[in-house]
Structure formats: C-alpha cells, structure tokens
Amino acid sequence: MTNVIVNPTSISQKLILASQSPRRKELLAQLGYQFSVQASDIDETVEKAERAYDYVLRLAKQKAQHVLDLLPEAERVNSYVLGSDTSVVFNGEILGKPDNIEDCINTLSLLSDNQHQVLTAIALASQAGVQGQVVTTEVVFKTLTKAEISAYWLTGEPQDKAGSYGIQGIAGQFVKTINGSYSAVVGLPLYETAQLLATAGFVGSIHTK
Numbered sequence: 001m002t003n004v005i006v007n008p009t010s011i012s013q014k015l016i017l018a019s020q021s022p023r024r025k026e027l028l029a030q031l032g033y034q035f036s037v038q039a040s041d042i043d044e045t046v047e048k049a050e051r052a053y054d055y056v057l058r059l060a061k062q063k064a065q066h067v068l069d070l071l072p073e074a075e076r077v078n079s080y081v082l083g084s085d086t087s088v089v090f091n092g093e094i095l096g097k098p099d100n101i102e103d104c105i106n107t108l109s110l111l112s113d114n115q116h117q118v119l120t121a122i123a124l125a126s127q128a129g130v131q132g133q134v135v136t137t138e139v140v141f142k143t144l145t146k147a148e149i150s151a152y153w154l155t156g157e158p159q160d161k162a163g164s165y166g167i168q169g170i171a172g173q174f175v176k177t178i179n180g181s182y183s184a185v186v187g188l189p190l191y192e193t194a195q196l197l198a199t200a201g202f203v204g205s206i207h208t209k
C-alpha cells in the first residue's frame, strides 16, 4: 500500500507501519493514528541458539530499520517506522507459521491442554535510532483432538499465523485463559505501542493538551 497520510498533529512527522499483516494495520488504525503501510522483506531465520525474546526483538527492529533505510534521504529525516514480530513459544521452542497440515497438527498438539507464551516485539526506527520492547502473554489451550486440528486447518485460518492459530478467529474457542495482552497475541500490543509512539512525540485520537 502506498497511500501516505500526514499526521495532523505534527505536519512534519510521518508514521509508517512496516508490516504486511492486515491485523497490525487494523490494530494501529484502531488507536487513531494516521499512517502509511510498507511491508518489509527481511530474512526471518532464527539464529543458532537464539532465544525467543532476542529473536522477536531483533526481527521487529530489523523490519522497522529495513523500511526506514529504503526511504529517500529527504523523507527519512521526518519518518518513524513501526515494526513488529510475533512468535508462539512452547517450552522455549519457537513455533512459527505452519508450512503444511503436518506442521499445524504438530504445533497445535503441543499447545493442546497446555500453557504457552506469545511474544510480540514492537520497534520504532527513526533517524535517532531504533527503540523496541517485548510483550509476553501466557495462553492456556483446551484439549484438542487430531480431528479438530485437521478440521481447523481446512478453515484456512492457521496458515499465515504464528503458532498455527488466530485467537481473534475460530481458534478463540481453544483459549481457556489468557494472562497479558490480547492485542499483542493478535499482533500489536495497543498499550505498549501507544506508549512507544507517545515517547516519540506522536499522539493518537486522545488529546489531553
């Protein structure tokens, strides 16, 4: 998407969401920010012995920095780029997006009747540097049968999602409890994102001054 809307509160600043995720676009728009979207194309391979926390933070920062670096120099001066990454983690293992039904069955069988963590990192890149943080949410799933998982795969929902599920969709019924940030599980933590942007001088739809 290439439409650029200038932030009305600060005509010289531009916010860009470095993401192809429709969920992240919706969540950022929900807060009242005006922004453009530019997907970032980076290598998402996990480094040897890299911990999930370090991995998501590195990727969020790289996504943001990559899009900032692609901007013409004159634009870069006034631009702030938001990047994010979400991983589902079980027993320290990063469970990515499924390549096929077997992947989906393996992943959701691990999550069945168990607790896992969803780690979402956000990062804001500008000429001043890149700032980021990680939000961790604990999720407990009900018991899932193989038949249920196979039927879930056929809905098409798990395909583009970390951990093979979407809490905001059909998989909402798998979730017994959640401790942390619902929006972070969907892809963008609302509270932390607003804080990060406010620190950089952006305001959403709520003006207190």
Ligand SMILES: Cc1cn([C@H]2C[C@H](O)[C@@H](COP(=O)(O)OP(=O)(O)OP(=O)(O)O)O2)c(=O)[nH]c1=O
Residues within 6 Å of the ligand: 018, 019, 020, 021, 023, 024, 039, 040, 063, 084, 085, 086, 087, 088, 118, 160, 161, 162, 163, 165, 166, 167, 168, 185, 186, 187
């Ligand atoms: C766990 C979970 C993940 N997800 C999604 C959020 C992310 O879009 C995706 C995780 O993959 P990411 O690699 O974080 O993001 P992405 O490839 O979709 O987009 P981009 O890198 O361009 O920002 O999984 C849900 O929508 N619901 C969920 O419950």
